Amino acid sequence: xLQLQESGPGLVKPSETLSLTxxxxxxxxxxxxxFWAWIRQRPGKGQEWIGSIYFSGSTYYNPSLxxxxxxxxxxxxxxxSLKLSSATAADTAIYYCARQSGDYGAYYFDYWGQGIxxxxxx
Amino acid sequence: ExxxxxxxxxxxxxxxxxxxxxxxxxxxxxxxxxxYQQKPGQAPRxxxxxxxxxxxxxxxxFSGSGSGTEFTLTISSLQSEDFAVYYCQxxxxxxxxxxxxxxxxxxx
Numbered sequence: 001x002l003q004l005q006e007s008g009p010g011l012v013k014p015s016e017t018l019s020l021t022x023x024x025x026x027x028x029x030x031x032x033x034x035f036w037a038w039i040r041q042r043p044g045k046g047q048e049w050i051g052s053i054y055f056s057g058s059t060y061y062n063p064s065l066x067x068x069x070x071x072x073x074x075x076x077x078x079x080x081s082l083k084l085s086s087a088t089a090a091d092t093a094i095y096y097c098a099r100q101s102g103d104y105g106a107y108y109f110d111y112w113g114q115g116i117x118x119x120x121x122x
Numbered sequence: 123e124x125x126x127x128x129x130x131x132x133x134x135x136x137x138x139x140x141x142x143x144x145x146x147x148x149x150x151x152x153x154x155x156x157x158y159q160q161k162p163g164q165a166p167r168x169x170x171x172x173x174x175x176x177x178x179x180x181x182x183x184f185s186g187s188g189s190g191t192e193f194t195l196t197i198s199s200l201q202s203e204d205f206a207v208y209y210c211q212x213x214x215x216x217x218x219x220x221x222x223x224x225x226x227x228x229x230x
Binding site: 037046047048049051052060061062063064096100102106107108109110112113114115 | 123154156158164165166167168171172177209211213214216217218219220221222223224
């Protein structure tokens with residue numbers, strides 16, 4: 001059974017970079033044709049897709065966050081990471097990592113991590 | 123960007139009754155639509171993909187229909203464990219991938 005687990009600081013200061021890692025177990029990041037994604041949920045709100053990465057390193061970002069986001073993958077460790085620069089209080093959210101499965105450009109989220117709450121505050 | 127609109131925002135249903143949730147896309151997403159269930163304190167769970175295909179382990183009382191811009195999630199007979207928030211999400215045209223605002227199914 002595939003499992004994903006987010007890790008990283010739960011508190012980030014304004015203007016600093018929010019950094020999270022998603023560890024994948026029960027499968028390999030590079031063994032399939034899936035994408036690996038970050039999604040967030042602000043307090044009391046719905047889901048917001050942040051970006052996705054393919055095991056080869058190709059990335060896709062939400063245009064609304066593109067100037068501040070970087071997603072990378074380490075296939076040797078079966079994990080992928082998120083960096084969101086210049087954090088503000090508006091970035092306070094539960095951050096989820098997820099696997100995107102599908103084909104021919106159409107990919108849905110079939111496995112999710114449990115989520116990690118990140119608060120941006122001084 | 124494709125905007126996903128869900129209605130109603132809240133649906134009050136009695137145990138054993140049928141629940142019908144709607145999702146509308148601002149432009150056609152073909153059948154590239156998924157439904158997720160989220161309970162408090164939990165991550166979303168995939169219920170339906172490709173508009174009508176149940177994910178592994180999802181009970182048969184959940185069904186999805188529609189294509190293009192209009193979609194429906196139906197829960198045929200509400201069980202206590204079905205009270206949750208449901209989100210639709212399009213994956214036909216991305217980036218960005220977009221979600222609806224959610225429908226909360228509560229006990230009547």
